[in-house]
Amino acid sequence: MKVSKASDVLANELRERILTGEFPEGVGLPAERDLVTQTHMSRTTVREALRILEVQGLIRIKAGRTGGAFVQRPGEEAMASTVNLLIRGQQIRLADLLGMREAIEPYCAQLAAANRTDAELELLDAAVAALTDDEGPLSTFLEANVEWHVLVARASHNKLLSGMMTALSQAIYAATDDEQFVDLEVRHTTARAHATITAAIRDHDGEAAVRRMTRHVHSYAAVVLGADEDREIVVP
Incomplete structure (x- = not known):
């Protein structure tokens, strides 16, 4: 049997008390010396338990x-950081990331x-x-692209x-920061698509938002993956 370390046991107990609301957000945990006395741990x-929670x-x-925990x-x-670790640690292919986006982003637009x-x-x-800035560097375009997609998801009001x-x-930004994948034509097409999807969101037209987002993310994936069909692309 695997025996848990004492620090893991304490971290698990404190984590549960935080997540259940016994320790509300912004409240300080008991001081280290008090936790030592209460738990009879060193x-x-x-x-170490506090470092785990941090x-x-x-x-x-x-x-x-006036410090403390x-x-x-x-x-x-926190969620994005965890998912990014999984993506990088497992060397998830760009095709899989784009497929995942095709599966969930139209619903984000609808919401x-x-x-x-x-x-x-x-x-x-x-x-x-x-x-719409054609003269800016590719990195600026990609950053604005990421910002727009994240904003659509946040406007869904679904935190997951x-x-x-x-x-x-x-992750898609990191993998496509290359003129080979995103040329000027792709920039123009992307800007137009974002404008039409935003218009549907403005008009509270969920059906149009789904339809336009589906077409956009599918077309973008086809262009990016078609730029180098023979190379297996992983997220750096």
């Missing part, structure tokens, strides 16, 4: 006289059309405007979809 074990994004450590809820960035706010629409419009799309968009 200070080294307590510190890495998992469940607490933030603040130094100084303060509870924070894991958010979109965005139903749930978007005026403020979110303004951000989408700004991202579309940034995509938002976190997943953040990870996918960042």
